[in-house]
Amino acid sequence: MDFAFDARTEELRHQLLAFMDEYVYPAESVAEEQRARLASPWDTPAVVGELKAEARSRGLWNLFLPDSEYGAGLTNLQYAPLAEITGRSPHLAPTALNCAAPDTGNMEVLTQFGDEQQRKQWLEPLLAGEIRSAFAMTEPEVASSDATNITTRIERDGDEYVITGRKWYISGAMNPDCKIFIVMGKTDPEGSDIRRQQSMVLVPRDTPGVEIRRAMQVYGYEDHSHGGHAEVVFHQARVPVANLVGEEGGGFAIAQARLGPGRIHHCMRLIGMAERAIELMCRRAVSRTAFGKPLAQQGVVQNWIADARVAVEQLRLLVLKTAWMMDTVGNKGAHTEIQAIKIATPRTVVDILDKAVQLHGAGGVSQDFPLAELWASARTLKLADGPDEVHQRSLAHREIKKYM
Known part of the structure; x- marks a missing residue:
């Protein structure tokens, strides 16, 4: 492999380093001061919106996504030094560039596996930074390091799926801008192939039966910048079958x-x-x-x-x-x-x-x-x-x- 940065990577590095020095580092203390005055600790400080607007105007936007139709079209090798720079201020810079987890992974899922309607309804506003999202896989009652253990049920009932289960450490779920969950559960819990029992469905946050129970702390921090980590309970929440991501058993x-x-x-x-x-x-x-x-x-x-x-x-x-x-x-x-x-x-x-x-x-x-x-x-x-x-x-x- 060639260890030298290509021309495009070098140009973006210089632009991003300047953006960090001029905007991101000075905004760190500003964000903390603004957060202390917010009505809710999960609201987004105004300076974050200013950073996003400035980053987008400079073309420093969706750099993580290799799909050139939706993102910057960078390779992993091109993106690596840019992501490293954002890691110097991990609670501000990735969000400012619309390159923050869990949205990045969710956008990749929708790009690769979402259908046309799902991409229009959810991917496009995520790409524009207009909404946030969450990925619901980890559960408190099982060892979720083995994803085949998950117990959340996704049951077909006519033209709807019924979701029942309890998740926790669902990143971003406390943020009021979080509008959509990608939920992993079992559609075929008795299936012979334990890696084909799971499916993923899109669950809008305002779906009846979705309860954001509490914020989960991480070493005493509530991680406001990423929209918090939540315990979420699904009480027979219903979504259309069209909300299935990919195919049944593909989760x-x-x-x-x-x-x-x-x-x-x-x-x-x-x-x-x-x-x-x-x-x-x-x-x-x-x-x-x-x-x-x-x-x-x-x-x-x-x-x-x-x-x-x-x-x-x-x-x-x-x-x-x-x-x-x-x-x-x-x-x-x-x-x-x-x-x-x-x-x-x-x-x-x-x-x-x-x-x-x-x-x-x-x-x-x-x-x-x-x-x-x-x-x-x-x-x-x-x-x-x-x-x-x-x-x-x-x-x-x-x-x-x-x-x-």
């Missing part, structure tokens, strides 16, 4: 298609989070003195910074290789690499952020620096899109199989 395959790009996007942004942590570490190290000399001259601090730089460079190369393989041999061909980055990146970035918190002392765990919230986000990604252990198990089987 598991659709979920896998959705999670591949989602996993690498998380890893791209995590590298940006690590870069932000290194920058904060260096600024802190040269500005603080302890025991008669700057922290920058303390051996342990130098080791932390050096190790962080080495680790980030290793991760970036692995993520870029994975992106290149997804572009050249497809997601299935890059399966091993996708699992490798999903294991390595959150683990490594959590360690870098932990050292950055330590270097900042009490300030590191406070709201005065972004490090504590970044740490919580990175630590969560050791669970999201499949826990590390599931990927390790699958990757080990793949390696051992070569010798059987």
Whole structure:
């Protein structure tokens, strides 16, 4: 693979870096101040709308979507350095560019599997940033790391599906702009093929029987920027059969298609989070003195910074290789690499952020620096899109199989 950025990527990088410096970083404190004055903690601060308008006017919009009809038409390799930059301000920048989860994955699902009416009704307003969405798969009563365990029922009743079940950590569901859920449940719970029992349906948020029960915290944070994580209960909610995404029994395959790009996007942004942590570490190290000399001259601090730089460079190369393989041999061909980055990146970035918190002392765990919230986000990604252990198990089987 060629490690040099092509002309289009380089141009977008320069535009995005300027946008971050001029608009996003200054807006971080503004967003917090505005949020404190909102009627609801889930309302969107006005500055977010201003950022979205500015990003769109600059052509920094829907960069994640490789389908040129709907998105920017970038390859994974082209998008990787751009997603990394947005990861430096993960609670503002992805939303500003309409490149935030879970909307990105939902737009990809609708692009690949939605019919013409579904794309018109839901994909188009999502692409325009007019609404938000949620993806409802994880359940509290089963080990959802094995998606075949889910118990939510999607039962056919004439021209309607009836959805019954309980989900939680449904990202984006607390946001009042969230208008549509993609819900995964079982249409054929007794089917012989456990990977053909599940289907996905579109459920508008205002459907009778849809209860947003409560907001779920993540390490004490409510993650307002992504629209929160909710517990959602479906009390025999009814939707038309036309709301089926793809085909009955195709839910598991659709979920896998959705999670591949989602996993690498998380890893791209995590590298940006690590870069932000290194920058904060260096600024802190040269500005603080302890025991008669700057922290920058303390051996342990130098080791932390050096190790962080080495680790980030290793991760970036692995993520870029994975992106290149997804572009050249497809997601299935890059399966091993996708699992490798999903294991390595959150683990490594959590360690870098932990050292950055330590270097900042009490300030590191406070709201005065972004490090504590970044740490919580990175630590969560050791669970999201499949826990590390599931990927390790699958990757080990793949390696051992070569010798059987």
